[in-house]
Amino acid sequence: MSAAPPPLTLTQVAAIGENKGPTLIAVSALFIAICTVTVALRFAARASRSMKFDWDDWMSAVSLVLVILYCVTCIISVPYGVGKHTWAADPTEVWRIMEIAYFNALIYFTTHFFIKISILLFYKRIFTLNVKWFKWCVYALGVYTVGWYIGCFFAAMLQCVPPSLFWERFKPDGDMSGVCAVDNPALVISSSALNTVGDVLIFALPLFMLWQLQLKKSHKYALILVFATGAFAVAAGCVRLDSSVQAIELDADTTWITADIYMWTAVEAGVGLICACLPVIGPLFGLVKDRVSSYIISRSSKRGLRASTSDEESKIGYKSASGRPSNVSSSRDSRSAPSVENVGMAHSSPVPRPTQSGAGARGIVRTDEYSCESRPRVEPSSPV
Known part of the structure; x- marks a missing residue:
């Protein structure tokens, strides 16, 4: 025992x-x-x-x-x-x-x-x-x-x-x-x-x-x-x-x-x-580090591009007869407006009004692109 x-x-x-x-x-x-x-x-x-x-x-x-x-x-x-x-x-x-x-x-x-x-x-x-x-x-x-x-x-x-x-x-x-x-x-x-x-x-x-x-x-x-x-x-x-x-x-x-x-x-x-x-x-x-870095750089570049585009668009607009600028969102808006005046940068110098007469010299000026030029106001022609 x-x-x-x-x-x-x-x-x-x-x-x-x-x-x-x-x-x-x-x-x-x-x-x-x-x-x-x-x-x-x-x-x-x-x-x-x-x-x-x-x-x-x-x-x-x-x-x-x-x-x-x-x-x-x-x-x-x-x-x-x-x-x-x-x-x-x-x-x-x-x-x-x-x-x-x-x-x-x-x-x-x-x-x-x-x-x-x-x-x-x-x-x-x-x-x-x-x-x-x-x-x-x-x-x-x-x-x-x-x-x-x-x-x-x-x-x-x-x-x-x-x-x-x-x-x-x-x-x-x-x-x-x-x-x-x-x-x-x-x-x-x-x-x-x-x-x-x-x-x-x-x-x-x-x-x-x-x-x-x-x-x-x-x-x-x-x-x-x-x-x-x-x-x-x-x-x-x-x-x-x-x-x-x-x-x-x-x-x-x-x-x-x-x-x-x-x-x-x-x-x-x-x-x-x-x-x-x-x-x-x-x-x-x-x-993994390279891919993450590429993704971050790509995202940063896209954000920078959008910010730059927004800044440029904010400088482009309509200028009314009273001199007040209004934002231009697209060329589609310009085509639907009854009259278009001075499409372009607000600080552009005006182009002299044309002296040519006749129906061919009158009408609505239409553009599909933003421009830095100033265009004259054009009145619709009266019937002959």
Whole structure:
């Protein structure tokens, strides 16, 4: 018969209601949304330039599926006690937490593998491989990533034989037949550390090539900034590593710290995927910016043209015998008027009245265009 747990301290009683579960759910949902939009924009950017999708694009799509899967498993773990303090969690549900943790470890390694391969394939496609040192660095990092993935994946999968023993041993009536031969704390620390080293090397590699490009300094710095965003993924990996070290201590508050590990793993994977897509999405932002600028300029030009036309029309009008100008809206109005006098600009000098007599010299003067000349008043002729 198992011994009864020790009584809670005053500090534990005060903290019994604390729960990081809602925060874990929010972070997971946030990165599901952000990563989905980011990968969608990546494919939209390629399609907008009528470019076929390449291997790095498809690898990013696989990475998105894995990031979503990881975040979903994190959300599922919350009702079983992840995010609560160990003394507040239900001890009969611990085996479920361990079962989710087992599959999360496999998803973690696979997700980072595909993200890294997507980035390396992008380097191979974009940067010239005529630079030997860069080419060999890309290949070497590819070998490093494959070796890291194979070693960590199978070590995690086979740390217990059969694998179900990893969580069955935490059941009150679980099947204890089998053996767990892999040192789990050593696996957790070494895999996280090697993953962080790989992130640093992969995200730092293009900075040397970008610095040598013949570009304006502003463009060069912008590109460097895009690739340097990988530093956020590296920082998240370091925080995750620190949380993993805390979780393997004998008196660790495991369910509480596990929430931190899951959160920072989601951040690390999500930011890594975003960094893999940003260089591809960049031209799409430029295209949208150009179209928006063209639309604004076009609208401004039309408003300026209408204002200019209105000003010109306000200067054109009829001038009556008393000298009062009246606005002329169109040539159609001039044809319907009984008598037309001095059609044109108000400040035009009058043209001398013609001295020719006869019906042919008289009548209504009609015009279809605005003119800057002054015309004489013409009286209708009397019958002969």
